[in-house]
Amino acid sequence: MLLVRWYPMSLEGLVLVLDVGPSMHALLPEIEKVCSMLVQKKLIYNKYDEVGVVVFGTADTKNDLTVEVGGYENVMVLRDVKVVDADLIEALQQLPQGSAHGDCIRFGKLKFGIQNMCSYGLRAIFIDSFFL
Numbered sequence: 001m002l003l004v005r006w007y008p009m010s011l012e013g014l015v016l017v018l019d020v021g022p023s024m025h026a027l028l029p030e031i032e033k034v035c036s037m038l039v040q041k042k043l044i045y046n047k048y049d050e051v052g053v054v055v056f057g058t059a060d061t062k063n064d065l066t067v068e069v070g071g072y073e074n075v076m077v078l079r080d081v082k083v084v085d086a087d088l089i090e091a092l093q094q095l096p097q098g099s100a101h102g103d104c105i106r107f108g109k110l111k112f113g114i115q116n117m118c119s120y121g122l123r124a125i126f127i128d129s130f131f132l
Contacts, residue, residue: 012049019128020098021057028095035092042084052081057098074100
């Protein structure tokens with residue numbers, strides 16, 4: 001489960017929520033580049049900001065919510081929210097190519113859960129195939 005805490009105005013907590021399902025395979029190299037650049041800038045200019053990464057559309061499932069409340073299949077927490085580092089950049093440059101198609105209902109639940117965390121100062125960026 002993603003660690004949620006309150007963030008002072010000088011720090012940012014960010015979760016990147018990325019669709020890696022088949023409909024996004026052609027775009028994954030560009031997504032990897034953009035997300036890596038975002039984290040590189042944070043590493044240089046805001047090195048105490050915290051970032052987490054959640055991917056959906058994967059064949060595997062790796063998240064605490066599956067066990068705690070059920071559902072949330074094909075969703076993986078690649079990285080819990082923590083201070084940015086070079087390992088995060090490396091992970092973002094090697095995103096998994098998922099084999100499951102995103103389920104709008106489950107994705108809606110995921111989006112709602114992450115938006116609720118935003119009340120603690122945590123922001124989320126969603127990159128998905130919804131508008132493609």
